[in-house]
Amino acid sequence: MSTRHRVVILGGGFGGLAAARSLASADVDIVLIDKSNFHLFQPLLYQVATGGLSPADISFPIRSVVREQKNVRVLMEEVTSIDVAARCVKLAEQNFEYDTLIVATGARSHYFGNTQWEQFAPGLKTIEDATAIRAKILYAFEAAELETDPDRRRAWLTFVVVGGGPTGVELAGALGEIANDTLRDDFRAIRPEEARILLLDGSPRILPAYPEELSIKAEKSLIALGVRTRTGVRVSNIDAEGITAGTEHIASRTVLWAAGVQASDIGASLATQTGLTLARGGRIPVIGDCSLAGHPEIFVIGDLANFEVDGKPLPGIAPVAMQQGRYVAEAIRRRIGSKAAQKPFEYWDKGNLATIGRASAVGYFGKTLLSGWLAWLIWLFVHLMYLVGFRNRLLVLLQWAIQYVTFNRGARLITGRK
């Protein structure tokens, strides 16, 4: 039996994987548990949902990432519970005791208490979500082509994206390109370019976390793609017939949800056991070294963690999770080596980018604002760079190049419908 320091990592996303890889040369035994067998590059998930890329192009088997790293054992399994007192993670048929636990289980779509909306307005967090949304979008055009009643046809050709953050903007922009370019000439009874695409947000402007100047630029780019934005509106109902926003009822058969996420349920269990109070979005508060107060053996990183800087939580984005993953790996190495602890975690904000469509993106890097071509090129480069695996990079680059030249999207499959 091994007497090495036992690290259990929950979640093979950006945070969990960064932690595991940073512990490559550490004298620890790692068990990495994820309910999927692959790491998902979520920033490109909207391109799967809009037929530009295939699921496998943005996924990479977790086992292959750590194949050569003999101190990691990967298990594909759902975690049943964590026993904080016993320092033990429980799976269906096995328990794993830990000396250090890293919880990086992320977040899922959240409907603010209206769970009944989910069936009509799917969110975009998993591969299954993406292929279901892809089928929903593409089927709407097929159904419109078959439909003879003008009102019902109009409802099939009305697309509503709820949530004007980066994901909502990316989805709406891609919908604009699908209607105006990709499907042009594909139909006989309908004209896809007559599709109505709406982007709704409760804030006064889209991309509310971005500088206002970029919100305006993004909105202009969206308008050029045929997308209309409605800001400052509250959604009061979503059902099979459409969506009610403010005082308006919009008849739509395709409503997509990009409005909110909720940290995974494991946070609630951890909070109960440690006496902590969950923050907004179900995130669990962590202290400066990314551990839970009073439990230095439990690190929580990524979307599940509420790490406050000047009273504001860090955003739920990949760079935060990755930096935290590397930070806690170093913390563990220092503890084992009986070295002094690091300074508290500091997020290094390298910048933020949101793409709108073909040759169009917005971004800011400190106080430098960028938009248009250059922002889009940087966006392309950064996303290719962070994709895991040579194969994925090559396939994605190739498909982007083909799409750029032909205006076509090659992964336009309607699958999984009953």
Place this chain on the structure above:
Amino acid sequence: MSTRHRVVILGGGFGGLAAARSLASADVDIVLIDKSNFHLFQPLLYQVATGGLSPADISFPIRSVVREQKNVRVLMEEVTSIDVAARCVKLAEQNFEYDTLIVATGARSHYFGNTQWEQFAPGLKTIEDATAIRAKILYAFEAAELETDPDRRRAWLTFVVVGGGPTGVELAGALGEIANDTLRDDFRAIRPEEARILLLDGSPRILPAYPEELSIKAEKSLIALGVRTRTGVRVSNIDAEGITAGTEHIASRTVLWAAGVQASDIGASLATQTGLTLARGGRIPVIGDCSLAGHPEIFVIGDLANFEVDGKPLPGIAPVAMQQGRYVAEAIRRRIGSKAAQKPFEYWDKGNLATIGRASAVGYFGKTLLSGWLAWLIWLFVHLMYLVGFRNRLLVLLQWAIQYVTFNRGARLITGRK
């Protein structure tokens, strides 16, 4: 209203699409109806099922194929029934009258009266089948890694393919490569190369339709990949625990079905209405011009048709369907142009190829037998050539090249599990 000759084509597979494209310059109005929005290149479906390619790489939107062909209208819809007397195809909400009907709806997996086997031993006919089989195969290794009981672990690591035709051989060969190459070093508790892979067939040899010399070569190649064949055995039961073949019960959690297909249900309806008797496998007998006896306005082509040559039906393979599709298109053109009818359809057998694995295939072209490297290269070339679309060809070629060099399979996703 158009008074042009109305052609309705059911099915956008090899046969239906060949017919539609061959009618490009004909003075007809075509309605092409398929329940999917894409044409599927079924010969490579086993590579999706074994994680080598993505679904979109072997699929192509039917609309895009005929985008420029203005005499075709494509509808994605299920056909409810055909009314032979009224010359009318019925969909859920619309009917389409035809002057000529081309039925090319293909075949599905068939369990010889044991439909309860289907849930335990999925067949491989659709994209959904392929991703479900992919998940089943990959999950078996994951479950084995988690399993501590040696007998149950053994059952997870036992893979049984039922049916020794080309699809069964291709699946079994790919399973051998997955266990021996792709997953090597990925696991800690199990050694994937210890997986037991069995290929069963009721005939005295695998590839029974091929020359015996090639059956022997194929079997040798499979043995080199760790696949053991059991020929001359009858399957008497399949359930969640495994499979009973002959007198032997094999404990296996992964049984795949490649043993039989049944023509689509539309054949039975056509037979009832026309007084014809269905042939083996539910195929409907056609006469020399691929029409139904007494109904020159109904052509049936591809896997659904029973076209006999010297008392033997033509095989259910893509080249037969494509040649029949082009033949009936020409028949329609001649009728419209009041030209003399063609000679009866003659299948030009260009040869048959089955691949076993890396640099290994068998094939025959007339009396010329080929195996090994050369057969494999021809197989690669032919399949790339018949794939629809430049993008698909490029992506498939690239992924084959990467797989050849790295022994890796890039589309190893477990998706869609509950």
